[in-house]
Amino acid sequence: MSPEGKALEALLHENRVFNPPQAFVEQANIKSSEVYGFASKDPEAYWAQAAGRLHWFRRWDRVLEWDYPKARWFDGGLLNVSYNCLDRHLDSWRRNKAALIWEGEPGDSCVLTYRDLYREVNKFAAVLRHLGVKRGDRVTLYLPMIPELPIAMLACARIGAVHNVVFGGFSAEALRDRMNDIGTKILITADGGYRKGNIVPLKENADLALEQAPGVEKVIVAKRTGQKINFRQGRDLWWHELMALAPPYSPPEEMEAEDPLFILHTSGTTGKPKGVVHTTGGYLVGTATTAHMVFDLKDEDVYWCTADIGWITGHSYVVYGPLANGATVLIYEGSPEYPRPDRFWQIIAKYGVTIFYTAPTAIRSFMRSGPAHPARHDLSSLRLLGTVGEPINPEAWVWYYNHIGRQRCPIVDTWWQTETGMILISPLPGLTPLKPGSATRPLPGIVADVVDDYGRPVPPGKGGYLVIKQPWPAMMRTIYGDPERYSRQYWQRIPGCYFTGDGARKDADGYIWVLGRVDDVINVSGHRIGTMEVESALVDHQAVAEAAVISRSHAIKGEAIVAFVTIKDGIEPTPELANELKAHVVKKIGALARPEEVFFTAELPKTRSGKIMRRLLRDIAEGRALGDVTTLADPAAVNKLRQAYAAEEG
Numbered sequence: 001m002s003p004e005g006k007a008l009e010a011l012l013h014e015n016r017v018f019n020p021p022q023a024f025v026e027q028a029n030i031k032s033s034e035v036y037g038f039a040s041k042d043p044e045a046y047w048a049q050a051a052g053r054l055h056w057f058r059r060w061d062r063v064l065e066w067d068y069p070k071a072r073w074f075d076g077g078l079l080n081v082s083y084n085c086l087d088r089h090l091d092s093w094r095r096n097k098a099a100l101i102w103e104g105e106p107g108d109s110c111v112l113t114y115r116d117l118y119r120e121v122n123k124f125a126a127v128l129r130h131l132g133v134k135r136g137d138r139v140t141l142y143l144p145m146i147p148e149l150p151i152a153m154l155a156c157a158r159i160g161a162v163h164n165v166v167f168g169g170f171s172a173e174a175l176r177d178r179m180n181d182i183g184t185k186i187l188i189t190a191d192g193g194y195r196k197g198n199i200v201p202l203k204e205n206a207d208l209a210l211e212q213a214p215g216v217e218k219v220i221v222a223k224r225t226g227q228k229i230n231f232r233q234g235r236d237l238w239w240h241e242l243m244a245l246a247p248p249y250s251p252p253e254e255m256e257a258e259d260p261l262f263i264l265h266t267s268g269t270t271g272k273p274k275g276v277v278h279t280t281g282g283y284l285v286g287t288a289t290t291a292h293m294v295f296d297l298k299d300e301d302v303y304w305c306t307a308d309i310g311w312i313t314g315h316s317y318v319v320y321g322p323l324a325n326g327a328t329v330l331i332y333e334g335s336p337e338y339p340r341p342d343r344f345w346q347i348i349a350k351y352g353v354t355i356f357y358t359a360p361t362a363i364r365s366f367m368r369s370g371p372a373h374p375a376r377h378d379l380s381s382l383r384l385l386g387t388v389g390e391p392i393n394p395e396a397w398v399w400y401y402n403h404i405g406r407q408r409c410p411i412v413d414t415w416w417q418t419e420t421g422m423i424l425i426s427p428l429p430g431l432t433p434l435k436p437g438s439a440t441r442p443l444p445g446i447v448a449d450v451v452d453d454y455g456r457p458v459p460p461g462k463g464g465y466l467v468i469k470q471p472w473p474a475m476m477r478t479i480y481g482d483p484e485r486y487s488r489q490y491w492q493r494i495p496g497c498y499f500t501g502d503g504a505r506k507d508a509d510g511y512i513w514v515l516g517r518v519d520d521v522i523n524v525s526g527h528r529i530g531t532m533e534v535e536s537a538l539v540d541h542q543a544v545a546e547a548a549v550i551s552r553s554h555a556i557k558g559e560a561i562v563a564f565v566t567i568k569d570g571i572e573p574t575p576e577l578a579n580e581l582k583a584h585v586v587k588k589i590g591a592l593a594r595p596e597e598v599f600f601t602a603e604l605p606k607t608r609s610g611k612i613m614r615r616l617l618r619d620i621a622e623g624r625a626l627g628d629v630t631t632l633a634d635p636a637a638v639n640k641l642r643q644a645y646a647a648e649e650g
């Protein structure tokens, strides 16, 4: 999408401003804008102060060592993430405070206090150590949203193992590729998980993946659904059996600030997902501080971020940021619409949720099912709302503000990425006047700008690339196994800057309006999917000769995937084949990547040098006039394609 695209037009007309309510301002964690001035005058002093929120076994020697594009934060410092999220709170009244409130999709639930969570994490850390997992070893987690997932993450952190969470909605093949990419020896999974009233067969998927992941020696299986599964003697072990024998304490490793904490894969512009590496010290400083400022976390809060822990949002703002603050975190296992479209509102009322953080795509589907659902429930406990994952359209923002926040709750529109680790652009809820559709301003200590191809700032109101101009503590350190790609993709595109891959514009007040991706990444329901990944999956099917994948705007999902496919000679382009291809993508990647549409074409528009012109395919899918066609090898073919597509769309 071009930074000057349709989104820009829509947003230009948005000029409402919502000031923070007085009652909120009076109790806010951040009441004064002085913090912005302090952070920009002396960023290192600011981040050192932020690091003071944590417990360090040894204080750092230097805040930042910046050898572009390599950063080291809090070098010389020693700490442990699980110690900061758990042990620390046991010395205070928080020991019996609820850490996790968990609600399963079928309606079962449980509460783990900080003490309970501490005990479970210690035991599981002992289990992992007993199985020979050591500092620096990689461990893959493929689990539903059950307490075992954060427990396993914190246990890895406790012993210095590097976790790699694979979202439970990914397919067996996606799991296999990720395990092989990082060389994992241990997989932690479950028999299944509940989703929309059905069972997701996680162990069955894992078994398929394991057939081609020879490095994996042990598989720990949590019992969630209780359905029958295959169990391979000697390899597979039950979580509950191991835990029954585990000692109650397992000491935390003293980790270097720059030791890796986890690897999380994300989609990029090539077919292969990137293993984004995050570290211990900087990551926890960044997530703990931003959770405190942006979500205004208080001890009395019941905080609910609806993201699956399998995404970065769940890592940073379900698990690490909130727990480092000693917060009460709600986790819900299932679908927002099960058994009815009011499940979220029912949960908010049941637990008295005060802070609610979700994605624009969810808000748009709530809009569609209508305001009567939230209206039936007592949502008066809410005091702050948040969004993340994609640009929020002003209509959805205002609907959220009126029908969920009931005009009392500020909305924090938080911009960030898997790679940034922490929120970088967001309002501070007690300070920042809000404009629907804008993530507003960079947080204290963050220097962001909108620039052209040469890194020159563009004038207010003009579209350009969103870049970050100074390192920040939770930034990714590298791509696992590919440091060269890290430099090239993020730091060489625009001289001297971190390239986000997003287009944006800045208004006259310095507010940033993110417009969406400028590269070949599609944002479906807030999840990043590389067009190349989907193309590789399609071409993998024996009927397909060539495929080009693009996105088209979609009322609920934000963007929908459209695949233009050329099939091999002699094969019939039938609706059945289209469905088979969609299913093939689901098998290769997961349901989240299923194309909305598969369109067969004898030819794809190409330049004379053979490059597929996706820009023209986007024009066709959006029903727009075709852009520049002068470089096309065969201009007539693209017109035929456009007519055929329009005819099929009816």
Ligand code: WTA
Residues within 6 Å of the ligand: 266, 311, 312, 313, 387, 388, 389, 390, 391, 392, 413, 414, 415, 416, 417, 418, 419, 439, 500, 501, 502, 514, 515, 516, 517, 523, 526, 527, 528
């Ligand atoms: C998009 C999710 C507009 C953006 C935390 C970014 C947003 C990509 C916002 C990262 C927002 C995320 N407004 N766009 N508030 N938040 N994005 O890695 O395109 O899954 O580059 O991280 O989502 O997606 P990721």
